[in-house]
Amino acid sequence: MNQPIRKHILLLLLILLSTVSFAQKGDAILILKDSSRINGYGTISGISSIMAIRFKNDTLKYKKYKAKDLIGIDVLENNYYRQFRYKYKDGAKFPELLEIVSIDSLSLYVRIYEGGVISNSLSTEPAYVIGNIPKQTITLSNGQEVEIGQSKNLYREILFPRYSYYVGHGQSDHVDHLYTKGLPFAKSFEKSMMEYFINCPRLIEKVESNEFSNDDLLSVLEFYNRSCLNLE
Template sequence: MRELSIIFLLALSSLTFGQQGKSVLILKDSSRINGIGKISGISSIVSVKFKNDTLKYRTYKSKEIVGINILENNYYRKFRYKYIDGEKYPEIVEIVSIDSLSLYVRIYEGSVLSNSFSNEPIPIIGNEPVQTIELDNGQKISVGQRPRNSFIIVNIPRYSYYVGIGESEQIEHLYTKGLPFAKGFKKSMKKYFKNCHSLIEKVENKEFSNDKLWEVLDYYNQNCLNSQRE
């Protein structure tokens, strides 16, 4: 078992991800700087590099910044430093949705991050506040004002989802796909949402899928917040 653990850790350390482009750097004092940003690194050793008209690329640490927004397909992808499962040092994850219980994703692969997920805004549901944006094809749609991305799977190898209360710096692991020894989708949902019986029933009936996990969070936030998790 120890040998397997060592192999698993070595495999994780070789996983890389990267993303770059027109960006907004968000500092700890909530100020924002426009420029060109880059996220790169190996596994949890990730760096955020940024430049504008006044400086060359500079590497920023988590103690200096909250995160970075990177423009892709006329829509900003939002990356934030978060503490995962109480770890001492924060790691970069991407916002999928911000709500009472928020959802984040992290992809592990050996090429550019945008080659894995094609992001697009999620259309509004119900009576939530809206804003209108224009897509690359000229189409105008109304989307929620909350940061929400829909991710269309394009040959995804490995990724992990995390959840956290509101915009808290602390998040928890929810589900991982494609990594050795990872729990299956159903088992992960049953473990985390065990006191939300209607949600578990929908998981059992395959009304939710692992490639649209934001639908699970939407359902939980709308229907299960009064259920007390142990």
């Protein structure tokens, strides 16, 4: 098979994957524009390029919510909340729903494109806990109390993975594209890191020496926040 044909097949596969529907649903917390939080049952559904949030509880009818009404939604999965927030990517006019990987001076978000349920690519085990963070519990709709752990989301390889990672300062509504994994002809990991973190030679050295790879983006952000910023 020659190179042009292989390229067309790969692009066709990506197009097909981007049109497959998926859903993330469960006990959830809806976060309104005024930062108030409502407990209930939520669903994130749609296709990879257009996602919709639906939500209900004892007083709210099951309805579709738009970005103008919400900051985002937290959905319970395996005793951990997955946190989704509306963000403006690269100065776009309309926000899109991204999942929080870590919140810090420079925060990391991810957008997953795949042909299945998005939770298939998520490990919801706690990476580690910094300091003495008190345990938290929530009460599910069936009355069961569940302990909520403190974790950072870690993503695993799946068939034809495509992850787009974004970074933003603190909890800013605006984020910039950092790196896309799994897209043919996309900018390489090394080039993406060298361009974005040009002001941190120590980080660039680690990328060039292969101490950081495209599986280590969380470590890259943690190193940048601890070693490249003027933090007290």
